[in-house]
Amino acid sequence: xxxxxxxxxxxxxxxxxxxxxxxxxxxxxxxxxxxxxxxxxxxxxxxxxxxxxxxxxxxxxxxxxxxxxxxxxxxxxxxxxxxxxxxxxxxxxxxxxxxxxxxxxxxxxxxxxxxxxxxxxxxxxxxxxxxxxxxxxxxxxxxxxxxxxxxxxxxxxxxxxxxxxxxxxxxxxxxxxxxxxxxxxxxxxxxxxxxxxxxxxxxxxxxxxxxxxxxxxxxxxxxxxxxxxxxxxxxxxxxxxxxxxxxxxxxxxxxxxxxxxxxxxxxxxxxxxxxxxxxxxxxxxxxxxxxxxxxxxxxxxxxxxxxxxxxxxxxxxxxxxxxxxxxxxxxxxxxxxxxxxxxxxxxxxxxxxxxxxxxxxxxxxxxxxxxxxxxxxxxxxxxxxxxxxxxxxxxxxxxxxxxxxxxxxxxxxxxxxxxxxxxxxxxxxxxxxxxxxxxxxxxxxxxxxxxxxxxxxxxxxxxxxxxxxxxxxxxxxxxxxxxxxxxxxxxxxxxxx
Amino acid sequence: xxxxxxxxxxxxxxxxxxxxxxxxxxxxxxxxxxxxxxxxxxxxxxxxxxxxxxxxxxxxxxxxxxxxxxxxxxxxxxxxxxxxxxxxxxxxxxxxxxxxxxxxxxxxxxxxxxxxxxxxxxxxxxxxxxxxxxxxxxxxxxxxxxxxxxxxxxxxxxxxxxxxxxxxxxxxxxxxxxxxxxxxxxxxxxxxxxxxxxxxxxxxxxxxxxxxxxxxxxxxxxxxxxxxxxxxxxxxxxxxxxxxxxxxxxxxxxxxxxxxxxxxxxxxxxxxxxxxxxxxxxxxxxxxxxxxxxxxxxxxxxxxxxxxxxxxxxxxxxxxxxxxxxxxxxxxxxxxxxxxxxxxxxxxxxxxxxxxxxxxxxxxxxxxxxxxxxxxxxxxxxxxxxxxxxxxxxxxxxxxxxxxxxxxxxxxxxxxxxxxxxxxxxxxxxxxxxxxxxxxxxxxxxxxxxxxxxxxxxxxxxxxxxxxxxxxxxxxxxxxxxxxxxxxxxxxxxxxxxx
Numbered sequence: 004x005x006x007x008x009x010x011x012x013x014x015x016x017x018x019x020x021x022x023x024x025x026x027x028x029x030x031x032x033x034x035x036x037x038x039x040x041x042x043x044x045x046x047x048x049x050x051x052x053x054x055x056x057x058x059x060x061x062x063x064x065x066x067x068x069x070x071x072x073x074x075x076x077x078x079x080x081x082x083x084x085x086x087x088x089x090x091x092x093x094x095x096x097x098x099x100x101x102x103x104x105x106x107x108x109x110x111x112x113x114x115x116x117x118x119x120x121x122x123x124x125x126x127x128x129x130x131x132x133x134x135x136x137x138x139x140x141x142x143x144x145x146x147x148x149x150x151x152x153x154x155x156x157x158x159x160x161x162x163x164x165x166x167x168x169x170x171x172x173x174x175x176x177x178x179x180x181x182x183x184x185x186x187x188x189x190x191x192x193x194x195x196x197x198x199x200x201x202x203x204x205x206x207x208x209x210x211x212x213x214x215x216x217x218x219x220x221x222x223x224x225x226x227x228x229x230x231x232x233x234x235x236x237x238x239x240x241x242x243x244x245x246x247x248x249x250x251x252x253x254x255x256x257x258x259x260x261x262x263x264x265x266x267x268x269x270x271x272x273x274x275x276x277x278x279x280x281x282x283x284x285x286x287x288x289x290x291x292x293x294x295x296x297x298x299x300x301x302x303x304x305x306x307x308x309x310x311x312x313x314x315x316x317x318x319x320x321x322x323x324x325x326x327x328x329x330x331x332x333x334x335x336x337x338x339x340x341x342x343x344x345x346x347x348x349x350x351x352x353x354x355x356x357x358x359x360x361x362x363x364x365x366x367x368x369x370x371x372x373x374x375x376x377x378x379x380x381x382x383x384x385x386x387x388x389x390x391x392x393x394x395x396x397x398x399x400x401x402x403x404x405x406x407x408x409x410x411x412x413x414x415x416x417x418x419x420x421x422x423x424x425x426x427x428x429x430x431x432x433x434x435x436x437x438x439x440x441x442x443x444x445x446x447x448x449x450x451x452x453x454x455x456x457x458x459x460x461x462x463x464x465x466x467x468x469x470x471x472x473x474x475x476x477x478x479x480x481x482x483x484x485x486x487x488x489x490x491x492x493x494x495x496x497x498x499x500x
Numbered sequence: 501x502x503x504x505x506x507x508x509x510x511x512x513x514x515x516x517x518x519x520x521x522x523x524x525x526x527x528x529x530x531x532x533x534x535x536x537x538x539x540x541x542x543x544x545x546x547x548x549x550x551x552x553x554x555x556x557x558x559x560x561x562x563x564x565x566x567x568x569x570x571x572x573x574x575x576x577x578x579x580x581x582x583x584x585x586x587x588x589x590x591x592x593x594x595x596x597x598x599x600x601x602x603x604x605x606x607x608x609x610x611x612x613x614x615x616x617x618x619x620x621x622x623x624x625x626x627x628x629x630x631x632x633x634x635x636x637x638x639x640x641x642x643x644x645x646x647x648x649x650x651x652x653x654x655x656x657x658x659x660x661x662x663x664x665x666x667x668x669x670x671x672x673x674x675x676x677x678x679x680x681x682x683x684x685x686x687x688x689x690x691x692x693x694x695x696x697x698x699x700x701x702x703x704x705x706x707x708x709x710x711x712x713x714x715x716x717x718x719x720x721x722x723x724x725x726x727x728x729x730x731x732x733x734x735x736x737x738x739x740x741x742x743x744x745x746x747x748x749x750x751x752x753x754x755x756x757x758x759x760x761x762x763x764x765x766x767x768x769x770x771x772x773x774x775x776x777x778x779x780x781x782x783x784x785x786x787x788x789x790x791x792x793x794x795x796x797x798x799x800x801x802x803x804x805x806x807x808x809x810x811x812x813x814x815x816x817x818x819x820x821x822x823x824x825x826x827x828x829x830x831x832x833x834x835x836x837x838x839x840x841x842x843x844x845x846x847x848x849x850x851x852x853x854x855x856x857x858x859x860x861x862x863x864x865x866x867x868x869x870x871x872x873x874x875x876x877x878x879x880x881x882x883x884x885x886x887x888x889x890x891x892x893x894x895x896x897x898x899x900x901x902x903x904x905x906x907x908x909x910x911x912x913x914x915x916x917x918x919x920x921x922x923x924x925x926x927x928x929x930x931x932x933x934x935x936x937x938x939x940x941x942x943x944x945x946x947x948x949x950x951x952x953x954x955x956x957x958x959x960x961x962x963x964x965x966x967x968x969x970x971x972x973x974x975x976x977x978x979x980x981x982x983x984x985x986x987x988x989x990x991x992x993x994x995x996x997x998x999x
Contacts, residue, residue: 246967251922253972257957271965285968298922385884389895393888400889400964424746458752465896467766467780468742471749 036093037127038069039153039192041146042077045087051375052414053367054358055491060086066145066192067115069126077191078205079106079113080170083354090117093153105230108354109237111170111205111218112226131220132199134305135160135179143183143204145192158183165310166216169206172373173350176238176316178216185215221317229319236320240312242276242344243269249287249298259332260287267300273399277342282328290327315341347407348398349373356498359444363451363493364477365417365484366425370444371410371432388430390465408443417488421473421480428470431463448494528642531696532652536593537627538569539646539691542577547586551874554857555989560586565688566645567615569626570723575601575615577689578703579608580669583853590617592626593646605726608669608853610734611703611714612722631716632697635662635802641679643702645690655684657711662803664810665712668704671850672736673809676703676712686711725816732817736841737809738772739765744783744794753783754829761785762826763796769899771841773812773821777834786824787811812838847901848872848894848908858942860993862949863971864915864983867931869942870908887928889964907941911962915987919979923969930963946995
C-alpha cells in the first residue's frame with residue numbers, strides 16, 4: 004500500500020508548491036533602496052470555457068529591481084495577464100506606469116520598463132553573482148504582506164537542486180532553497196550576498212514552514228541572454244524520456260554497455276523532437292558535453308551533483324549538445340540540437356494569450372490546455388472527465404498522428420434549438436467530423452465550412468455515441484446564436500497577445 | 501387511482517394510517533408466528549484476499565445477515581451476504597447452537613445464494629417459504645427476520661415501484677421492487693411479505709428510507725434452475741444503448757417520421773446477449789415483440805415502464821430472444837440466444853469473490869491480473885486516481901475480451917531486493933510481452949518463463965514508454981527463495997487453470 008500512497012502524495016505535492024511568498028523578522032532599511040521597486044499590477048485572466056470572455060480583474064503587489072540597461076527584473080507571475088502596471092520607488096510618492104518588455108513564463112522571469120525613462124534617475128543597477136555556497140547567509144529584499152516599506156529577511160541557503168516552477172506548473176529548472184520564509188509580495192525581489200544578486204525570490208512551499216525558493220543566476224542569465232535578440236524563445240530540452248535503470252547490472256549487460264560505464268537509458272524520444280532521428284529506445288547516454296553521466300542521470304556541474312538536463316539548461320534554443328551513447332554495444336557520439344520540444348498537449352499553463360475557439364451551432368470548441376483543465380478547480384486532476392485526464396497524462400504515448408497540433412474539446416454548449424441534444428457531449432474531445440479526423444482547431448473550423456453533407460456527425464474520444472447536427476439549420480442559426488450570446492465572432496483561430 | 505389515494509393519505513394524515521395497519525396486525529402476527537420455522541440468522545466469516553498482496557488473506561471479519569428456508573435443509577440469502585465467505589454459521593429460531601452452512605450455489609449477478617445444512621445436524625427440518633409473484637403498487641408490506649439474539653423482528657413499508665437496478669454484487673441489472681418509507685433499514689436478506697405471501701428478499705437500502713427487494717419471480721427462477729442442476733444463471737446484456745430523442749440523429753439514421761420509438765446501440769460487447777448479433781448504430785425497436793421507446797424502456801404488464809435490461813436479465817441463459825432493429829435504413833428481426841456473462845470472462849473482472857487473485861512473483865516483480873477490486877485500493881475516488889491507462893482498460897474494454905487478450909496483466913510493483921536494483925520504483929504498468937511472447941493472461945507469464953531456454957535473462961516489455969525489465973535467470977532461484985522468506989510469501993504464483 005505504501006507505493007500507492009507515495010504516488011498519490013507526489014501528485015498532490017506538485018500542485019501544492021505554489022505562488023510566491025516570503026516573510027520573516029523584518030529589518031528596517033538595508034542599503035538597496037535605490038534599486039528595489041514595488042510593482043503594483045492589475046490582471047485579468049481569460050475564461051477558458053467561453054474564451055471570448057475575460058474573468059474579473061485582480062490586483063497584486065510584487066517586487067522588482069533595477070538591472071543594467073535601464074531595465075527592471077521581476078517575476079513573470081507578478082505581471083502575467085496584466086492590464087496595467089505601476090512602479091513605486093522607495094521613499095518616493097510618484098507612481099510610474101510601466102509595461103512588460105520580455106516575459107518568460109517557463110522560468111517565471113520578466114523584464115519591465117517604465118514608460119517614463121526619468122524613473123531611473125537616482126537608481127542603482129544591481130549586479131549578479133554566481134551560485135551561492137550551501138549554508139551561507141543571503142538577504143531577501145521586497146514588499147511582503149504586513150507593511151508598505153521595504154523589508155529585509157535573512158536566511159541560509161539550504162540546498163540547490165532542480166525543482167518545478169509553479170507559475171507554469173510544469174517546467175523544472177535549478178532552484179535555491181532557503182529557510183527564509185517567503186510571503187506574497189516578496190516575489191521578484193532580489194536575494195543578495197556580498198552586495199550582489201544571487202537569486203530572485205519566487206515561491207514557497209505551502210505545507211512547510213520556512214521553505215522558500217529563489218531563481219538562481221544561472222536561470223536569470225539564460226533568460227537575459229535569450230532576450231538579447233529582442234524575442235524570448237524559452238528554455239529548450241532534448242525531447243527524450245530517460246530512465247535511470249543501469250543500477251541493474253543485468254539491464255546494463257542486456258543493453259551491451261561496458262561494465263565500467265555508467266549512464267541512463269533512453270526510453271523514448273518525443274514525436275517531432277530534435278533528437279527523434281538521433282536517439283532511439285535502448286540507447287544509453289553515458290556522457291553529455293564534457294560531463295560524465297552517472298546511473299542516476301546526474302552530472303557534476305557547478306560543483307554540484309545535478310541532473311544532466313542542467314547541461315541543456317545552460318544552452319539557448321538552436322545550440323548543440325554533444326551526447327555520447329552506447330547502442331548495441333557500440334559507442335557513438337551524436338550532436339543534438341536544443342529545441343523547445345513540447346508535448347502535443349501542453350502541460351504548462353499559458354498566459355498573455357487570448358485563447359482560440361470555434362463557435363458553431365452554439366457549440367464552443369477550444370484547444371485542450373492546462374488552463375482549460377484547471378477550470379475544474381483545485382482537484383482538477385482527479386475531477387476532470389476521464390478522456391481529458393487520460394490525454395493530459397499520456398498524450399505523448401497516445402498520439403500517433405504526426406499531423407496533430409492539438410486536441411480540441413467541446414467546452415460549452417450555448418443552448419439553442421439546433422443543439423438541443425448536445426448537452427451530454429460537453430467536455431468531450433473531438434475525434435472526427437463526418438469521418439475526417441480533427442487534429443487542430445483549424446481542422447474543425449474547416450470541417451464546419453464543408454457544405455457537402457446534410458449532417459455534421461461528431462465523434463468524441465472515448466465515447467461510443469455520435470452527435471449529429473443538422474447542417475442547414477446550423478448555418479441558418481449561426482448569426483442568431485452569436486448575437487444572442489454576445490460572441491464577437493464565429494472563430495478566433497489566432498492567439499492575440 | 502387506489503394507489504394514488506393511499507399515497508396522499510400517507511403523506512398528510514399519518515395518524516389515520518395506523519387504523520388499517522392495526523386491522524392487519526393480527527395477520528402480521530400470524531405470519532410472523534408461521535415464519536418462526538423458516539427464518540434463520542446467518543453469521544458469515546469473511547476471509548478474502550488482499551488485492552495488493554494476493555498471496556495473503558485479509559483480516560477475518562464477521563458479517564451478520566439473514567436468510568429463510570426454501571427447502572427443509574436449504575436456506576436462501578443474498579450472494580452479497582456470502583461474498584468471500586470462509587465459514588457460514590446458521591441459527592434457527594429457538595436454538596442456541598449454530599449449524600454449519602455450505603454454500604451450494606451462489607450467483608452474484610442475480611445476487612442470490614443457496615446454502616445447505618447437513619440434515620444430520622439440523623435437529624429437524626425447516627418449513628420452506630413459498631415466494632409468490634405478487635406486485636401491488638402502494639400496498640403495505642411487512643418484513644421479517646430472525647435477529648442475532650434469537651428474536652423474531654419485523655418492520656413495514658409500502659411497495660412504491662418496480663425498477664431495474666444494478667445488482668449490489670455485480671455489474672448486471674435486474675428488476676427490484678422498491679419498498680418506500682421502510683420502518684427499519686433492511687438490505688441483508690430480510691423476507692418481505694404482502695399479507696401472508698412472501699414476495700421478495702431485501703438486497704439494498706438507502707437514505708431515503710427505501711429498500712430494494714429481489715422479487716419472487718427472480719427468486720423462483722433461481723430456485724427452479726438450481727433444482728434442475730447445472731445452474732447456468734440469468735441472461736446478461738451484451739450491449740450499451742443511449743437514448744434516441746434527437747430528431748437530427750433519427751434523420752441521420754434514415755428513420756421515417758412515423759417511427760417514433762427505438763433506442764440507439766452505441767456499443768456492443770464481446771460477451772453477453774446480443775453481442776454476437778447487434779451492431780453499433782443499430783436502433784432497437786422491440787425485444788420479443790415488446791416495443792422499446794426512445795429512452796430504452798418498455799411497458800411491463802404489471803410494473804409499467806421498465807428498462808429494457810429486464811427483458812434480457814429476466815431470461816435464462818440459453819433461451820431465445822428476438823431483437824427488432826432498425827439497421828441501415830431497414831427494419832430487421834434478429835433472433836439471438838440469451839447468454840450470461842461471468843465476471844471471470846471479462847477483460848478486467850468486476851469482482852473476484854471467493855477466489856484468490858492470480859499473480860506471479862518473480863525476482864521481486866509482482867505481476868497481477870488487473871481487476872476492479874485491485875483498482876479500488878485507490879479509495880472511493882479510485883476512478884479519478886488510478887493510473888488512467890489501467891482505468892481505460894476497465895472503462896472501455898472490460899466486456900470486450902478477445903482471443904488476443906483475455907486478461908490485462910500488470911507489473912503491480914516491485915518488492916525491493918538486489919536482483920531488481922534499478923527497477924524498484926516501477927509499477928502500475930501493463931505487460932505487453934514476456935520473453936517475446938505476447939501476454940494474454942497470467943498463465944502466459946508462467947509459460948513464457950520457460951521460453952528462450954538459452955537466454956541469460958527473462959525480458960519483460962511493458963506498454964506506454966517503460967523500460968524493458970531484465971531479470972537474470974541465474975540468480976532467480978536464490979533471489980526468489982530469499983524474497984519469499986523476507987516478505988512472507990508462501991506461494992510465489994497463483995495461476996488459474998484454463999477455463
